Amino acid sequence: MRSPPPLSQGGSSASAYASSPYQQQPSVPMHPQGNIHPAYGGFFSDPAAQLGFQIGSSAMKNSRELLEANMNRYVNYNVLKHYFNVSNSYVLNKIRLVIFPWRHRPWSRVPKGVGPGQPEGLFLPPREDLNSPDMYIPVMAFVTYILLYTMIAGIRGHFHPELLGKLASTAFAIVALEIVGLKFGCYLLNINNESQLLDLVAYSGYKFVGIIATMLVQEVSVMGWIKWLGFGYFFMANAFFLLRSLKYVLLPENATDNPRGTVHAVARAQKNRRTQFLFIYSYVVQFIFMWILSSN
Structure with a gap:
């Protein structure tokens, strides 16, 4: 870009500037009436x-x-919308429940009323029932975990752009493997209830709340035993939360064996196997996955 010629005294300079070749021209020729x-x-x-x-x-x-x-x-958008029907108070109370689940009572979900104007689904939405699983907290925790991990890596001087994709792929693969294992276990144990697949996805995603808290404790603490203590506490809290919450999904008091709704009691041996499966999932599987995701 070149500057216009300097102005001089008199009107001749103004006319010279107006006729300067550097004067900006319209990009699109215009009609005298102002149209294109x-x-x-x-x-x-x-x-x-x-x-x-x-x-x-x-x-x-x-x-x-x-x-x-x-x-x-x-994907049923009406059902998916049910899992995002949350409020600010629900989110705060749910996070507190995931981190401090020890004295919470009761754990059973509240069934919805039958009548006009009631929401779709068998249970009340998360906004109205603290024990109802939601997808808002797991999704936000998943994204926060990736951002926090990369931020810590940047502080330590180990960040590189490929870390975002690698971390997201690893976390997503772990969640997918966990869901496949849950569904396969439900199939082997003949667990057939009204729970949706998104229930299991939501419960699987709550572990990221404990992982985020564990990473923060590991980052601010200088003593090794405090890091181990933080991981142990948040792991136990998440396992206890899953054990109590999934009891009503994997260990129902009765089950239906046909579309007409015939109910039969669960045999004691079958219930023992389901209890063992729930314990292994809540403690053994969660320990392995939380250790992999929180190790930095």
Whole structure:
């Protein structure tokens, strides 16, 4: 860019500046009436251009409808919305419950009333029931865990851009493996209840709350035994929380064996196997995964 010539006394300099070749010109020729020049406006009235716009709009509409149809086949948005129906007080109380679950009573979920105007689903939404699982806290904790881990790595001088993708892939793979193991265990133990798959996803995601707290304790503490003590406490809190919460999912008092709703009592041997499976998942599996995710 070059500066305009310096102004001099008199009107001749102003006229010279007005006729300077550096004066900015409009990018699009304008009609004297203020409209777009006919040479450019004619493009939008061209039948070929209009046909191209129509074809593009139709293709975008068909693609959107096809995407929505395929997504609705696997995801029920009305059910998914139920898991994000939270409030500020619920989020604070739920985080406190996950970290300090020892004296909480009761653990059973509240069934919804039957009648017009009631929300969809078998139980009240998280906003109205503290024991109801939600997806808001697990998703936010998952994202916070990745950001916190990379921030700590940056403070220590070990950050690199690939760390974000690697960390997100590892955490997602662990959650997916955990859900597959839960579903496979439910299949082997003949656990057939009204719980949705998103219930198990939500309960699996609550571990990230304890992992975040463990990483903060490890970062601010200087003594090794405090780091171990922090990990042990948050692991035990998460395991106890899962043990109590999933009891009503994996250990129902009765079960249905056909679509008509015939109820039968769970045999004692079957209930013992389910108890062992729940204990292994809550303590052994969670210890391994929390150790892998919190080690930095």
